[in-house]
Amino acid sequence: MATIKDVAKLANVSTATVSRVLNSNGYVNEKTKERVEKAIRELDYLPNDVARNLFKGRSKMIALFVPDIMNPFFPELARAVEDVTRDHGYTFILCNTDDDIHKEIAYLNALQQKSVDGIIIVSSTITTSSIQKIKVPVIALDRIVSSDLPSITVNNRDGAREAVRYLQAIGCKQIAHISGPEEVSNTALRMQGYLDEVKNEHWFKPSYIQQGEYNPDRAMEETKKLLTKHPEIDGIFVANDLMGVGVLKAAKALHIKVPDDLSVISFDGIALGEMITPSLTTMAQPIYDLGARAAEMLIKRIKNPNQKIINEEIEVELIVRESTRARS
């Protein structure tokens, strides 16, 4: 097997230069870089960490379970987990579970057999007993799985309260809520935050809450029914951005002007919210930070499985865009 010295010799540079190219740190002249990369290809050189792992007969691997790869929130989260795990020399793999307990158990078993080093789980369905059988560290992300399992989440309830208070501050008088699916822990928290602010209002009706599935299509259907039945609604707090897209589509279909006649605020802060017209006002989760923190926590756990880890709650932040009217 070719060594770093062989590469350096062929490229006519020092091993330190090869190392800088491999790790993309420090300055390397563009032409030198090309020469080094050519030598790496010609010799089929494997960088040290891979070679070391091959020699040890194993390669370090970390997995992230997400419930819906089609919701851009999760690829954005995955991006962060990948960056951090890679910085620590781990290979990162992504598993899409559809929040299906059978798929989750199949993944847990398959990955344990493949000697995965640790797993980060976003799940509403996994059971504590399934996780206890897994002999590698597990961290819960975005959704709390059980009190035993270290978790990273955001302040869902307070964030929801802030969203509703913002709608009130800009003058909305009848505020509805499109919630997430029942089985997801943050659905209840975001709904509670909404209720904290509106349950004592004289105008509040339970039918102002309609349930979606964290995807645009169902949210569009529910919003059409809601706004047809309750044309007085002038503000909607939507439990995630992807459903916010559906709410905007429903308003458009019903010829209701956003934000003039209806203000919409959602939750998540995915890049998509900025791309659409009107762009979505949202309670933004620091998605990248969330993923990065979970990865750091997991790696700490892998290095020292007995270390006590404290759950973390990260704050969301209001981002005002075009889907809410200006303060009156």
Next chain:
Amino acid sequence: MATIKDVAKLANVSTATVSRVLNSNGYVNEKTKERVEKAIRELDYLPNDVARNLFKGRSKMIALFVPDIMNPFFPELARAVEDVTRDHGYTFILCNTDDDIHKEIAYLNALQQKSVDGIIIVSSTITTSSIQKIKVPVIALDRIVSSDLPSITVNNRDGAREAVRYLQAIGCKQIAHISGPEEVSNTALRMQGYLDEVKNEHWFKPSYIQQGEYNPDRAMEETKKLLTKHPEIDGIFVANDLMGVGVLKAAKALHIKVPDDLSVISFDGIALGEMITPSLTTMAQPIYDLGARAAEMLIKRIKNPNQKIINEEIEVELIVRESTRARS
């Protein structure tokens, strides 16, 4: 280990009923289903395929390499690969490579050590020699890697020609092109398709082609420069939908009306193109079919490694939406 009979006994149903619940096929009364699921949980029963694989000391696994998990095209593709591989009893994992040869080689080695059964690769950077060292079947998807490697792609060049001809048919007189990154094989094909239609036009200038990176931000910057320098441009063929989003943003920033003053057509057919306003006219790839065909091809290869496999080219389809003006 609990068997299907133990589950049936505890739930007081037949094994056929347990099987129907596990496979979600055939009618099962809701209460019976709950009882079966409870028994599965209590006994920690693993469905047959998982148990069988555990017994054999291995679990079947297939991986998909994608260059950019943040481009919704790839999660949509992954969804299809996952569905088909799962139907055949494989666990599916997703690897994000950033089109980085070092990451790709690290993944190939790591997965080979973990006894992956087959790999589907979307790549512009992987070398034939890296793949030849891998002892498991590999299929190229979306981008051709080498003539040795079976591939599934779309008719990029003809699709691009159709896009440009559509712009001409609706009356566009000066048509520009925002291309993909140089190293991606479909970039050249889509650009050739554009050139096939316009290179002999009296108005054509090489500076009508600007290069993007298959992401919105860079495409927005390039389009701003393009439209500022060439205000006569009234149609743009954009090499992917995600860059189409950037082109629409650039037009908005420059107060150019789409589709009245500028018609935009892109390529891919991701769901996002329908969500934005104006929605994107596009040459839609049958994304789900592409992923599903690649998965079927790979599984065929795994079962019979010596079987000759013929490359497949699937056709794209014009979907007219709001970003192009009506035929005059």
